[in-house]
Structure formats: structure tokens, C-alpha cells
Amino acid sequence: MSRVGKAPIQVPSGVNVTVSEGFVTAKGPKGELSQSIAAGFEIKVEDGLMTVHRPSDSKQDRSLHGLYRSLLNNLIKGVSEGHTVQQELVGVGYKVSNQGNLVEFVVGYSHKILLEVPQEITVTTITEKGKNPTIIMSCVDKQLLGQVAAKIRSFRKPEPYKGKGIKFTGEVLRKKAGKSASK
Numbered sequence: 001m002s003r004v005g006k007a008p009i010q011v012p013s014g015v016n017v018t019v020s021e022g023f024v025t026a027k028g029p030k031g032e033l034s035q036s037i038a039a040g041f042e043i044k045v046e047d048g049l050m051t052v053h054r055p056s057d058s059k060q061d062r063s064l065h066g067l068y069r070s071l072l073n074n075l076i077k078g079v080s081e082g083h084t085v086q087q088e089l090v091g092v093g094y095k096v097s098n099q100g101n102l103v104e105f106v107v108g109y110s111h112k113i114l115l116e117v118p119q120e121i122t123v124t125t126i127t128e129k130g131k132n133p134t135i136i137m138s139c140v141d142k143q144l145l146g147q148v149a150a151k152i153r154s155f156r157k158p159e160p161y162k163g164k165g166i167k168f169t170g171e172v173l174r175k176k177a178g179k180s181a182s183k
Helices: 057-080 141-155
Strands: 016-020 025-027 032-036 043-047 049-053 085-092 095-099 104-107 115-116 122-126 134-139 165-168
Touching: 016 043, 016 049, 025 057, 049 057, 057 141, 085 141, 095 122, 095 134, 104 122, 104 141, 115 141, 134 141, 141 165
Parallel strands: none
Antiparallel strands: 016 025, 025 032, 043 049, 085 134, 085 165, 095 104, 104 115, 122 134
């Protein structure tokens, strides 16, 4: 049996979970989210614990068991606490600023990059002297937040020689040795 799939999900107080045909909806202090579930999967909520049970031991059901448990865990965590992603811009002259949900990046190109972030995401930019510019995003939906963070990272991925680019805070980059001079 799936190790991830059989672990119960703790449902905090203040979060209301509704299981209807093919959908699980969670309502909490941060908002409301819903997730579709394949036919046959059984979701039980009792005593503040949610469990996911698969219909059979077929390969398809086993592969979806842990996935649905993880998606539902992210759903519960999102409506109770929310999700946050922090990225920093490493490089000389790299800047980021925002006005509402319109974010402007200067990352070494001849032009500025403008990105309109979805309304569900709250964006904050921090620029302090002596530190890398930082962008902090928070949202209820982890999938949407990860998708936007990946889009921002794609503007200038960290390169392996100097480490310049947009990276997640706390991310450890593997640097390559430069070309050695020959005699």
C-alpha cells in the first residue's frame, strides 16, 4: 500500500470539509478550494482526520492514491494557513518592483519584463541595500502559486558558473568550475 496514501490528514478546527460525488471542498479562514477525485476513491472525514481509500490494487489506483492524498493535504493547508514562495534575484543590476499585481523585472535584458500575476496571489517585493531583491508571493492554491513561481524563474534561470539569475530563497545551486588557463 502507498506509504503517502495511507497517512491520515489532520483537519484543523475552523476548516469545514465537504465530500460530494467526485469533489472534495474545503472552506477555511483563508478561503475556499475544491479538488476533483476519480470515481471509486473513498474519502472519509472523522474526528478531525481525513483518510483516502483506493478502490483496488490496480497500478492506476495505486499511483493515484498518494497523489490524491497529497493534493488534499495541500488543499487543507491552503485554506487554513496558506502557501508562501520566496524568490530572490541574484545579479548586478537585477531589480524587481510591483504595483498591485503587476510585477516589473529588470534581469539583464535590453527591456523590462512585465508580468500580471493572478488576483488570487498576493505579491510583495523587498529591495534592501546590500541584499538581493526579493519577491514574496502567498496564495491559498499551491498549484497556482508554483506555476507562477516557475514562470518567474523561467525569465532568468540561475546559471551554473556565477549563480546569477532568479532562484528560490534557500535553494542551493551546484556551481561548475570555470575554464582553467593553459600554458
